Amino acid sequence: MARPSKYSAEFRSGAIALWRASAGRRTYRDVAADLNVTPDTLRTWVRNADDRPVASGASQDSEAGLARLRAENARLAKAGKEWQPEREILRRAAAYFAREMK
Known part of the structure; x- marks a missing residue:
């Protein structure tokens, strides 16, 4: 049986958020030094947070939202395709009037 962590879940989530906010500018070692944890510990927390599955309720909501966005995109x-002929007419008219203005 694994021993309980001496760091609270709130502290770990804050550390992960801090690293993500500074990702690209600071290394694990820099952020870990500010928090007084080892870089490997911070790296493990971030990796585990990335691997964590999404809760089923949130997954259903995001799937429904994604389906709605796909339908709207279609x-x-x-x-856009229906308006293609009208746009072509307007483009040609604009070119015609631009030539007459010269």
Whole structure:
């Protein structure tokens, strides 16, 4: 049986958020030194947070939102294709009037 962590879940999530906020600018070693933990500990916390599965309720909500966005994207793409002839007419009219203005 693993021994309980001496760091609270709140501290770990704060450390992960701090590293993610400074990712690219600071190394694990720099952030870990500020928090008085080892770089390997911080790296493990971040890796475990990335591997954590999404809760089923949140997954269903995100799936429903994703399906809604895909449907809206398809609708907008279809609407864009329907307006193609009108846009071509307007483009040609603008070119015609631009030549007459010269």
